[in-house]
Amino acid sequence: MAQPTVEDVAREANVSRQTVSNVINTPSIVKPATLDRVQLAIARLGYRPNLSARRLRQQKSSTIGVRLDPIRNGISGAMLDHFVHALTEQADARSMRVLLFTAASPEDEIEQIRSLHEGADVDAFVLTATAHGDRRIAWLIENDVPFVTFGRPWGIDDMDDPKHLWVDIDGRQGIKDATVRLIDNGAKRVGWVGWPRPSGTGDDRRRGWEEAMRERLGASEAELAALSVESYDGVSEATETVADMLRSGELPDALVCASDSLALGALIAASSAGLTDLPIIGFDNTPVAEAVGLSSIDQVLNRVAVATFELLLGREGNSIVVRGPDAGESHRLIRPALVLRTPNHLPLYGTTTTQRTAPAVRNHHRKETS
Amino acid sequence: MAQPTVEDVAREANVSRQTVSNVINTPSIVKPATLDRVQLAIARLGYRPNLSARRLRQQKSSTIGVRLDPIRNGISGAMLDHFVHALTEQADARSMRVLLFTAASPEDEIEQIRSLHEGADVDAFVLTATAHGDRRIAWLIENDVPFVTFGRPWGIDDMDDPKHLWVDIDGRQGIKDATVRLIDNGAKRVGWVGWPRPSGTGDDRRRGWEEAMRERLGASEAELAALSVESYDGVSEATETVADMLRSGELPDALVCASDSLALGALIAASSAGLTDLPIIGFDNTPVAEAVGLSSIDQVLNRVAVATFELLLGREGNSIVVRGPDAGESHRLIRPALVLRTPNHLPLYGTTTTQRTAPAVRNHHRKETS
DNA sequence: CCAAATAATTTGATCGATCAAATTCTGAGT
DNA sequence: ACTCAGAATTTGATCGATCAAATTATTTGG
Known part of the structure; x- marks a missing residue:
């Protein structure tokens, strides 16, 4: 079952092969009657260009x-x-x-x-x-x-x-937006959980938190230092680091994190410390953030x-x-987008109000019988 | 800067263009001295076949x-x-x-x-x-x-x-292996957390759990029914379902789950119920399983x-x-592989013994400054 | 009506690799 | 030295699309 070529279409429509090509690539230079005739032949024969031939001739692979x-x-x-x-x-x-x-x-x-x-x-x-x-x-x-x-x-x-x-992604702006939102929602001590410096991306995101804190709360350098911690990008590492922070007495009333991994770790640490209502925002809007109800900054x-x-x-x-x-x-x-999720999606906090959602209809290896 | 062609190589090596092609595609039919000469020219010119031309001629795209x-x-x-x-x-x-x-x-x-x-x-x-x-x-x-x-x-x-x-993936065998492992480690009441029936994949995996329970523990149909629950494939759904199970008094001493989502939900429910040492095995070996220290079946x-x-x-x-x-x-x-992780990777359980792991060296959008 | 200009279409050639048949080369046997 | 068979290499052609130049058809203006 060989595929039809431009020659086949040309024969069917009684035109040259170049006219077939013109109909496909530059239809405005073809007379309407000719155009119709060729398009009909293309449809009748089910013609499609051979893309290797096109690439070879055009000297580009697209x-x-x-x-x-x-x-x-x-x-x-x-x-x-x-x-x-x-x-x-x-x-x-x-x-x-x-x-x-x-x-x-x-x-x-x-x-x-x-x-x-x-x-x-x-x-x-x-x-x-x-x-x-x-x-x-x-x-x-x-x-x-x-x-x-x-x-x-x-x-x-x-x-x-x-x-x-x-x-x-403008991480600085995204984190700044998130911090501003937390402040507008009443937070007075927004904490920062980031990666060890120096890190191009990490430091840029931290700058967003700093700017928001300075502009909106007049935070001093000392206050910023007291409210920020650094952790390697793993859930257990972040859990340990944030747990230390929460034990130290410098209690933040919200947390902004450089990634969702850090945010999940922070969530676990806060839960373990009984701070079940501590607002936490991550970065990346990963499937995990969605699954456990974490607010997060989406990379659009x-x-x-x-x-x-x-x-x-x-x-x-x-x-x-x-x-x-x-x-x-x-x-x-x-500029990334802030995705907020409500705390009642967080069963970790012991709430029992969850709606039953639609079944997960697909998993790449799961099948449904009809 | 046009790429060299077979003609260029042929001219350089003083052979025909087909001999160049033979050197590349069927070198065993070329005389050693000719082979050497052509390969030298290929290297000198930096020749590589044009793959669109090859695809067009061979009538296959690979x-x-x-x-x-x-x-x-x-x-x-x-x-x-x-x-x-x-x-x-x-x-x-x-x-x-x-x-x-x-x-x-x-x-x-x-x-x-x-x-x-x-x-x-x-x-x-x-x-x-x-x-x-x-x-x-x-x-x-x-x-x-x-x-x-x-x-x-x-x-x-x-x-x-x-x-x-x-x-x-032989999900039945994978779940059977996991259940047998839990039983060999001392479990007497291995619970099953699966998807609503009928589900081709889900039911197949459940069969593995049933077989292990019958063959190793002589479990009755009533016991199997009492130890199994069904939930849609979401973390919060699973958390709710497993929490109900744990409240009902039919306490399992281990859980096997049809997916990592279900396993994470089970982990959260068990943690909330104070069952911090309940062994739980998921399916898929997702990054989340790894991040929070869940044992899981890897799809290899x-x-x-x-x-x-x-x-x-x-x-x-x-x-x-x-x-x-x-x-x-x-x-x-x-046949999938069982990946076991030790409970001391689970800070959710309130343990404090975590080793500091190597830093996450890469994130696809993160850069390191030298 | 004719000539010039423009539009539309066609013809010749090309892209670069490999298929397939033809030709040449080489070695062995008589 | 000659012949034959097999190995090695070359030549002719092809794959299917599009570039580019040539040719034909149509329209416009005098």
Whole structure:
């Protein structure tokens, strides 16, 4: 069962094969009667372009390469799944697609990138988990390969580099918004649970908390120091750190956390200390946050994906090309959204008022019999 | 900067272009001296095959299509991320690759499948979240498109259909293993927390619990009924259901749960009831299970991915083709692995003995400054 | 009506790799 | 030295779509 080609359609519609191509790609230059005739033949034959042929002829693959990070990254790991999904949707809307690859090391990743690029299989890459001095980025820039990173480089010399396109979540603004909300709701001692410094992202988010506390409560440096703790990004680590904080007597009346892992740890520690009504806000809006009723800051990954494509495609918006130094916008900060959940979703606090929700209709490996 | 072609290599090595192709694809038919000369030219020029050209000529894409499910599926959602990663690794090992697509509905999914198949962009599909009477599968079989499902169809008429290839986790065996382990560790009243019946997967897993209880403890039907509860797959739902169970006086001395969501809910209920040492085992080995120290049954998704490719490639193992009715193995059950975690990882229980673990080195959007 | 300009369509060629048949080379046997 | 068979290499062609130039058809203005 071979697929029909442009030649088959041309024969059926009694036109040239190039007219078939014109009907599909530049229909405005085709006479209406001819257009109708060809479209009818396309429908009758069920014709679809062979995409490998198109890619070969057009010298572009319309494909974005994304590495699927193998590291099970605690409860935040699902975020990449969500981001990849958003990218895939946005690619589809632009007649493009996402190709996944894996790599065992940074060197392997560069090799995979080279292979995909030189095999004409990928036009551009979207990178995550970036770092200052990242070798991948140096290679991509040196070899004129289009790319966007999700995340800022945080170095003095590379944040404004127009060759390094990046999209990031404005964590400072998101945490500031959350802190302001808690203060507007009556909190007077909002605590901060963050990662050990220095951390580009972590410190940026902490700045949001500091700004809100200073602007809204006139908090002093000493007060800020007393209300903040640092923990590695694990639930048990955060539980221990926040438990220490709560035992120390410097009781916060709300907590803002740099991640949902920290927030879950804080929730467990607060519950164990009997502080069952302590408002806690995390960051990432992971499935766990949703499952246990944690308020959290959502990364609005769909908007990140849109911005990623807008940067990649540049002003003209129709094709991926290497960006010149003055080719327009290179960086985009996205303001995240605060998702509030009500305390009566928190059975940890001993409440018994839960509504029965709809059954989970799907699990990727579960089936329902009809 | 155009990439070198076979013609360039041929000119450099003073051979024909077909000899260049032979060196790459069937090196055993090339004379050693010629082989060396061509390989040297390939290396000097940095030549790589153009994969669109290869696909067009070979009439195969070497690509597997996978739909990325958009539904945030509670704490189990990260499993698809992990499965896609395993598939991508196995594809890479076979010089194949995984192409993602999204779809807004089952009808849209069939249309995307059709488009990818007819555009010669995907040779075969891997489907998840399957159901008896699934329209996707009917379409794929009718149109002779190769596919494998991760999950059994569970219908009387389709479980053994050789045209419907499937790989699944042996949930019955996994739960049986977990229950046996708890019994061997001294439990006499192992409780079951499962999903409402009927559910193909859920009932299969429950059977494992029943068998272990009967064979090892001689449990009666009445005892089994008294020790089992059903809950929708959500943390708060499970918490409520297990709390009721624990209040009813039929105290289990251990719990086996159909999923990690149910297990987390059970953990919260047990903690609230002061049963801080109640052994609980979940299913899926999600990041949450790991984060809070839950024992869980791991789906060994890498082995699922291997099996998926073995079924797709069939006995010859070199190319994807539609399977004939007697073309060999069509189904594969994979025995999952029990992952035990020690109770001292559970700060929920008020223990204070936690080791400080290594810092979380990566989050997909976090950067480290050097 | 004719000529020029524009619109519409067609023809020639290309993209880069591999299939398949033809040709050349090499070694062994007589 | 010659012949034959098998190995090695080359040549002709193909895959299916689109680029780009050439040709044809149509419209407009004098």
